[in-house]
Amino acid sequence: MLLRRIALAAAALAPAALLAVPSATAAPAAALPMPPANxxxxxxxxxxxxxxxxxxxxxxxxxxxxxxxxxxxxxxxxxxxxxxxxxxxxxxxxxxxxxxxxxxxxxxxxxxxxxxxxxxxxxxxxxxxxxxxxxxxxxxxxxxxxxxxxxxxxxxxxxx
Missing domain, CATH: 3.30.350.10 (Subtilisin inhibitor-like)
Structure with missing residues (x-):
């Protein structure tokens, strides 16, 4: 259960982390919304x-x-x-x-x-x-x- 939650959180954060890295051709993007925690x-x-x-x-x-x-x-x-x-x-x-x-x-x-x-x-x-x-x-x-x-x-x- 804990491993499932960690994996889901990591998967959700990975795209946001990639978007947060500034590049020469793209403007900074906002973080993706997360579902409310249970x-x-x-x-x-x-x-x-x-x-x-x-x-x-x-x-x-x-x-x-x-x-x-x-x-x-x-x-x-x-x-x-x-x-x-x-x-x-x-x-x-x-x-x-x-x-x-x-x-x-x-x-x-x-x-x-x-x-x-x-x-x-x-x-x-x-x-x-x-x-x-x-x-x-x-x-x-x-x-x-x-x-x-x-x-x-x-x-x-x-x-x-």
Whole structure:
């Protein structure tokens, strides 16, 4: 973990160091921006999944897991798989947890009342994401995080 952070910091600083060296033909350049540091030194997420779609505590059957990655751990039952799945979707400059964009045309398929809330830090950035299964786009988004959120129990109408 520490070696990974050192390597990432060195890789990020190397272009800035090269740009800072004055040359006869180029004007001095500004340093490249760095992503905010994660003070805990880990990618970590708190995942709360509600089976009935409500987070208000009224007869809600919700489950909360803690996921730590790099190294993998926490209380999540599939920590390694969940970390790998999120790693596979992480690209510099893009939020892997971004909601479905406004104006997206989605099929009107109901996937069930399940909801999930994910908070924490990933790739040095804060995460605050909500998931639901109210249409085809939201179901597809949930499926992209199936190892993190789990697959809903069969039996609800519309669940595969």
């Amino acid at each position: 003070p805990e030194g880990l990618d970590h997420l708190t995942v709360t999944v509600s089976d009935n779609g409500r987070f208000d505590g009224s007869e809600a059957t919700s489950t909360t897991f803690y996921l730590y990655c790099h190294p993998d751990g926490g209380t999540h039952p599939r920590a390694r798989e969940a970390c790998r799945q999120i790693d596979g979707q992480t690209t510099w400059g893009k939020d892997p947890f971004a909601p479905v964009p406004d104006g997206t045309v989605c099929t009107m398929i109901y996937g069930g009342p399940q909801r999930a809330r994910v908070v924490g830090h990933w790739a040095g950035r804060p995460v605050l994401a909500e998931f639901k299964r109210t249409n085809g786009c939201e179901i597809e988004r949930w499926e992209r995080f199936s190892r993190l959120l789990g697959t809903p129990v069969k039996g609800w109408p519309g669940i595969r």
